Amino acid sequence: MNVHDPQSDSDDIPGSRPTREQAEEAVRTLLRWAGDDPNREGLLDTPKRVTKAYGEWFRGYDEDAEQLLQRTFEEVEGYDEMVVLRDIRFESYCEHHMAPIVGKAHVGYIPQGRVVGISKLARVVDAFAKRLQVQEKMNAQIAQVLMNTLQPQGVAVVLEAEHHCMATRGVHKPGVSMVTSTMLGAFRDDPATRKEFLSVIGNPTNRMS
Numbered sequence: 001m002n003v004h005d006p007q008s009d010s011d012d013i014p015g016s017r018p019t020r021e022q023a024e025e026a027v028r029t030l031l032r033w034a035g036d037d038p039n040r041e042g043l044l045d046t047p048k049r050v051t052k053a054y055g056e057w058f059r060g061y062d063e064d065a066e067q068l069l070q071r072t073f074e075e076v077e078g079y080d081e082m083v084v085l086r087d088i089r090f091e092s093y094c095e096h097h098m099a100p101i102v103g104k105a106h107v108g109y110i111p112q113g114r115v116v117g118i119s120k121l122a123r124v125v126d127a128f129a130k131r132l133q134v135q136e137k138m139n140a141q142i143a144q145v146l147m148n149t150l151q152p153q154g155v156a157v158v159l160e161a162e163h164h165c166m167a168t169r170g171v172h173k174p175g176v177s178m179v180t181s182t183m184l185g186a187f188r189d190d191p192a193t194r195k196e197f198l199s200v201i202g203n204p205t206n207r208m209s
């Protein structure tokens with residue numbers, strides 16, 4: 001895995017990543033643009049805190065989802081029924097406004113000979129969430145990497161999330177959930193399988209109506 005420390009100078013991606021000092025200067029510019037004084041006492045350490053926070057919020061750029069799924073287990077007595085991890089909380093960031101997208105992911109797959117440690121499903125969600133995202137893209141990325149890496153009989157991913165760019169600015173509609181889903185393999189081809197998955201996760205589409 002390419003472990004990059006966003007807090008240090010970047011030399012693994014030449015030319016594409018500014019230094020931490022440059023990022024802190026950009027925060028000072030934004031503070032001035034917002035109308036405040038970056039030199040007043042309360043804001044002196046803010047650029048440092050913000051870049052540190054960015055390191056956490058955007059750590060997904062340094063994570064390799066495929067790598068997370070490399071260890072699998074085959075001694076499962078031929079288990080070939082659905083495995084579902086539901087209500088995985090995630091925090092992502094919308095690529096249009098850099099505002100939080102906060103919600104839950106529900107991930108299911110039907111193994112074909114091998115299973116993966118369940119924590120890895122949550123890690124994969126975070127690897128894609130901790131980037132600038134569009135919900136549809138994040139949804140497809142999670143499903144695709146599971147399909148390509150585990151090669152199961154099928155993968156289902158449903159995301160339900162509130163977009164703070166819609167809740168706290170612009171149209172100002174708090175409490176609205178965006179629900180997206182990607183169904184691959186058996187979940188796409190077999191309506192009964194899809195229905196079983198939706199009933200296990202409590203069908204967010206129905207909850208909304």
Ligand SMILES: Nc1nc2c(ncn2[C@@H]2O[C@H](COP(=O)(O)OP(=O)(O)OP(=O)(O)O)[C@@H](O)[C@H]2O)c(=O)[nH]1
Binds near residue numbers: 095134165
């Ligand atoms: N499809 C989709 N749209 C998103 C997502 N996150 C934010 N958006 C929307 O992206 C759109 C960007 O529209 P623009 O008109 O370019 O930006 P804007 O002027 O800030 O739009 P408003 O939010 O309506 O004020 C907005 O309608 C957002 O609600 C997402 O994950 N998926």
Ligand SMILES: [Zn+2]
Binds near residue numbers: 098165
């Ligand atoms: Zn947005």
